[in-house]
Amino acid sequence: xxxxxxxxxxxxxxxxxxxxxxxxxxxxxxxxxxxxxxxxxxxxxxxxxxxxxxxxxxxxxxxxxxxxxxxxxxxxxxxxxxxxxxxxxxxxxxxxxxxxxxxxxxxxxxxxxxxxxxxxxxxxxxxxxxxxxxxxxxxxxxxxxxx
Numbered sequence: 038x039x040x041x042x043x044x045x046x047x048x049x050x051x052x053x054x055x056x057x058x059x060x061x062x063x064x065x066x067x068x069x070x071x072x073x074x075x076x077x078x079x080x081x082x083x084x085x086x087x088x089x090x091x092x093x094x095x096x097x098x099x100x101x102x103x104x105x106x107x108x109x110x111x112x113x114x115x116x117x118x119x120x121x122x123x124x125x126x127x128x129x130x131x132x133x134x135x136x137x138x139x140x141x142x143x144x145x146x147x148x149x150x151x152x153x154x155x156x157x158x159x160x161x162x163x164x165x166x167x168x169x170x171x172x173x174x175x176x177x178x179x180x181x182x183x184x
Contacts, residue, residue: 051164057126057127057130061123061126064119064122064123064126068115068116068119070113072112075108075111075112165173
């Protein structure tokens with residue numbers, strides 16, 4: 038079934054399954070919504086104040102200019118938090134894969150030990166059967182020589 042034929046709810050559900058891509062997409066959507074809310078709350082004020090501020094950040098005397106700086110600092114902190122979250126998600130994804138590989142490696146090593154011991158046991162049994170059949174063959178040859 039093509040993606041175009043699937044209902045939107047099914048496609049949206051598939052995108053929210055917990056993969057890295059869906060987590061990053063959710064992160065971007067959250068950031069966009071937060072930015073939009075922040076812009077709606079302070080955007081018109083900032084744009085109306087831009088004409089009154091000289092941006093010498095060492096000496097901000099106008100309280101309206103200080104508000105702009107506070108909003109910019111908040112945006113920087115939000116961006117930093119988002120970057121940290123993306124970094125954490127990437128680390129978790131990589132660590133999850135490494136952990137899974139480690140568990141699989143240990144399971145395979147355990148199975149190899151079991152198979153190796155089984156092979157050793159079968160080799161010993163085969164050698165015993167070969168020795169027994171060789172002894173029987175020798176005994177039959179000797180018996181037929183004396184008959």
